[in-house]
Amino acid sequence: xxxxxxxxxxxxxxxxxxxxxxxxxxxxxxxxxxxxxxxxxxxxxxxxxxxxxxxxxxxxxxxxxxxxxxxxxxxxxxxxxxxxxxxxxxxxxxxxxxxxxxxxxxxxxxxxxxxxxxxxxxxxxxxxxxx
Numbered sequence: 001x002x003x004x005x006x007x008x009x010x011x012x013x014x015x016x017x018x019x020x021x022x023x024x025x026x027x028x029x030x031x032x033x034x035x036x037x038x039x040x041x042x043x044x045x046x047x048x049x050x051x052x053x054x055x056x057x058x059x060x061x062x063x064x065x066x067x068x069x070x071x072x073x074x075x076x077x078x079x080x081x082x083x084x085x086x087x088x089x090x091x092x093x094x095x096x097x098x099x100x101x102x103x104x105x106x107x108x109x110x111x112x113x114x115x116x117x118x119x120x121x122x123x124x125x126x127x128x129x130x131x
Contacts, residue, residue, distance in 0.1 A: 009073045016088050019068050023094040026064055029103035033060070033093060036108065040089070044082045052078045060094075068094075 037056050042048050055078070059071045072087040079086055096105035 006070070006073050009076075010069055013069070013073070015069050015072070016091075018088070018091055018095060019072075021091075021095055022065050023068075023091070024064060024098055025060065025066060025094075027098040027103055028094055029097060030061070032104050032108060033090075033097065036093060037090065040086060041079070044079055044086060049078075 034057055038048070038053050041053050041056065045052065052075070056071070056075060059074055060066050068087055068091045071090075072083055075087065076083045093105040093107060096107060097103050100106060100109075
């Protein structure tokens with residue numbers, strides 16, 4: 001019965017156009033994506049949830065070309081209204097990652113560069129302070 005409900009939801013849900021693009025998970029650095037997933041799910045739920053996080057990992061890892069539409073349907077009961085934005089962001093990161101030679105989304109690389117730059121500036125300010 002659950003499968004028929006999922007099929008009805010797949011047909012009736014409006015998905016963003018990028019969900020029609022395939023992602024080859026062999027080109028994606030899954031460890032980087034998993035770290036992002038764990039952090040994002042914790043942010044959404046307000047605490048760490050290993051069950052939901054592991055479910056999301058499993059849904060991405062079950063096939064070389066996962067179906068983000070099915071993943072969104074599977075996660076809806078857990079992430080509720082945050083599911084669609086989460087899946088859209090996840091899919092865009094995966095699409096970006098498969099286009100990068102290291103399999104890392106450029107958005108995460110840029111965020112890490114900014115974080116390191118900010119740490120460097122703070123360290124410089126701290127070191128320049130008189131003792």
